[in-house]
Amino acid sequence: MKKIITLMLLISVFFLTIALPQASAQLADGSHSIQYQVNKPDSNSASIANDYFVKPAKVTVTNGVATVQITLKNSTWITKFQPLGGATVVNEDKVADTRTVQFTVKDLSKPIVTAMKIDIDDINYHHEYSVALVFNGAASTGGAAKTDGAKASTPAGTESQVPNPQTGDATPYVAIAALVGSAFLLYRKKQQTKMEA
Template identity: 55%
Template sequence: MRKNFLTIIVMIWMMAMSLPTHSEAAIADGTYSLNYQVNQPGSNSASMANDYFLKPAKLVVKNGKMTMQITIKNSSWMTQFNPPGGAKVIGSNESTDQRTVQFSVADANVITIAMKIDIDDIDYHHAYSVDFVFDRSGLPEAPVEEPKEEPKQETTPVQQQPAQPAAPVEPPKSSSGSNTSSNKPATSTDSKVTTTESSQQTQATKDDSTETEKNTTDTEQAEQSEVVENPETSDELPIVALVVFIIAAIVFVRTKQTKTNG
């Protein structure tokens, strides 16, 4: 039996965890009056502390941040009032034994607050926590802001500035005095004349070398032509040829006579 009971509890807890949670919409900026009830922790039943507070509460919303203001009756009895983040006293009235406290809230729906009650006349001293359940029905919702599209930045091509011509270089000024002519810097005309003279001298040297080479070549060609046109001849060549011819003729004649006689 006990095992079945635990199983049912676990199943109920799992079903509760699987239910979708609905987030409350944001409240628009402004100041609102909220009715509320102080309940026992985790219950819909009102607590005895419900009679210790004035109704309604004041809710201030600014830039999405919410601040709650509540007035406590029998302020001397409530020695501690500790909402999450702490509370600040913004007003008090000793004649009516009331004080108004202010504290920040993240959810204007249910807030659990710890408190302590000390009543010396009846020797009652008790600390406990209660749930402040607020009725936020009818509160305007904050408008949903759509993300703004950032404008596209167009890049402007950088125009290149034309290059400025270089400033002309001024020639140095000649110094005054007796040494004016000797202190003048050499001009470009003098440099050109000197360069031209050097070029002419170099060209003259090249011409002399060319003429010398040409004369040498002519001399060599003349010597070669003389060798070809006047070869050395021998005066004895015609005589030797004549003697050989005569001997051959004699041998031929004798040979023929011998063949005839035989």
């Protein structure tokens, strides 16, 4: 019985240290096209602001630092777009009412909290709030949008589509089950020892 308990404990430790899902791998240096979703802060739900963003984003990685370019629709309504560290406008199309902004990020696996202000004079709507930009491959609390396989149009050989990596979502449940099983066996063994005494 002692050998079974030891084996169960070893299996539990294995699952907890080896098999738990790991954070998404860092992107390689170069240009990537990545799907993303604009969520309400601390939520898996898309914000209404999600419709104001063109997908996918263009991400250029240099020495592990990602430079993200995203295009905003209804640009004249968005009077403030400010991720941590700020953003710069790299392109503006007044006829299409779009603008492309650029900002740098060290870790795309975490939601990027961004301050926004929407001003629509015609309906007297003036509101400031925060959103969270969640890129594919982000942590499970991020709720990343699924990729549709679309590729941004860029010169051949300079762009790569980053798929939504699969995570071992069932792994924590297996580890928990192993821990519960081990605890039950230890409890049962202890009870049997008490009865025999």
